[in-house]
Amino acid sequence: MSDATTHLLLPYILAAQAQKHVTHNEALRVLDGLVQLSVLDRNLTAPPGSPTDGDRYIVGSGATGDWAGWDLNVALWTDGAWLRLPPRTGWRAWVAAEGLLLVYDGASWVGTTPTALQNMALLGLGTTADASNPFLAKLNAALWTAKTVAEGGTGDLFYTMNKEAAGDDLGLTLQTGFVTKALVGLFGSDRFRLAVSADGSTFFDGLSVDNATGIVDQPRLPRFKAYTNYDNYAAVDTWTKIRINNTDYNDQGAFDAGNNRFVAPVAGTYLFGAALLFKVNSSTNARMRGRLVLNGSTEIRGSRGEVSGAHSSEATALWLQTMVLLEQGDTVELQGTFRAADGYFAADHTSFWGCKVG
Known part of the structure; x- marks a missing residue:
């Protein structure tokens, strides 16, 4: 007959045994150490300096000192000494330092996290999932990374989402x-x-x-194309705002036709252009000039142009184009004048356009 139990090796009280309480207490000590097993740590290779009675550890590999040769065993500090508890296959232990449940498989302590979760109705990470959100995660960070070629993967990573029909x-x-x-x-x-x-x-x-x-x-991109519907007179050497008062299109209402100017709805880089058509007043020798002006007073660099020489009424044109960085609320207007003689900027074909490009 064996003198110890099969699984936990608890000592039996034998017939006619003296000091039976010693054997009984030894069995209780082992039970107290193993039942509902929870260890403080599983990586130490040497006993801690000041253990408290009842402290338990899974001994790390390469143990030394009082734990020498106890690799992967459970060490229990009780009655002022370390007690060695060799694990058996199937033992479970909670590691308090990691919040991790381990199982001894006969060779090592392994995690109990399943390798596959299939057909689950709800899954909550850090919170509770519900019918409206069957997968629910409450996190501060998440990472998806590709399985490498060395791990048997392709090195690629695709995150696929699918809907049933185009209208969904x-x-x-x-x-x-x-x-x-x-x-x-x-x-x-x-x-x-x-x-x-x-x-x-x-x-x-x-x-x-x-x-x-x-x-x-970009459906909300500020852009416009505007024109004047009447001949705009300009005197000699007098810069005059051309009354651009109609629009072919005016996305986001950025062009103010009432005040004949563009108003930047947001800060950014804008591209502008203009076409000015000459209409004679008294002389075909009028030299037509045009420019774009920021906030009613500052000529925008690179926007000024002039056509010299004799002109053909309603045939001679001048084109302007420039790019400018604007702040929200800045205005841009088209101005024109003549040298040598006065004239008109012809209706319908004198136009101003622009859009946000950056």
């Missing part, structure tokens, strides 16, 4: 305080869209890409 929605919702501020994806069609919102209810498309052609559109 597919995308990313970006929020602040759970109020949606931006949408990125395919919404109501297969066109790629980037839309933004101030209040989570009204959205503006900042970018739209046609999935059939790849053509990119």
Whole structure:
């Protein structure tokens, strides 16, 4: 008959044994150390300097001192001495320092995290998932990285999202305080869209890409083309604002036709151009000049031009073009004048255009 139990090697009290309490207490000591096993650490290779009664450790590989030869065993400090508890296959231990549950597989202590999770209805990371959000994560960082070739992967990484039909929605919702501020994806069609919102209810498309052609559109880009619908008289050597008072198009209302000028809705780099058509007043020798002016007073560098010599009325034209960095609220207007003799800037064909390019 064996003098110890099969699994935990607890000593039996034998018949006619003297001092039975010693054997009984030894068995209780081992039980107290192993039942509901929780260790403080699993990496130490030497005993800590000031253990507390009941402290338990999984001894690290290469143990020394009182733990020499105890690699992967459970060390229990009890009654002023270290007690060695050799693990058996299937033992489970909670590692307090890591918040990790381990199982001894006969050769090493391994984690109990499953290698596969299939057909789960709910999964919450750091929070509780629900029917509306069956996968829910509350994190401060997340990382997706490719499985390398050395690990048997391809080195590539694709994150795939799919919707059932073109008319459905597919995308990313970006929020602040759970109020949606931006949408990125395919919404109501297969066109790629980037839309933004101030209040989570009204959205503006900042970018739209046609999935059939790849053509990119910026629907909210400030841009205009405007013209004057009457002949604008200008005296000799007197710079005069040309009354550009009608628009062919005026996205975002950036051109103020009432004040005959463009008003920058946001800061940025803008491209402008103009066409001025000469109409004679008294002499075809009038020398037509034009320029673009910032905030009503400053000539924009590179925007000034002149046509000299004898002109053909309503045939001679001058074209201007320049790029300028504007602040929000800056204005740009078209001005013209004549040298040698006065004249007119012809209706309908004298125009001014511009758009934001950066």
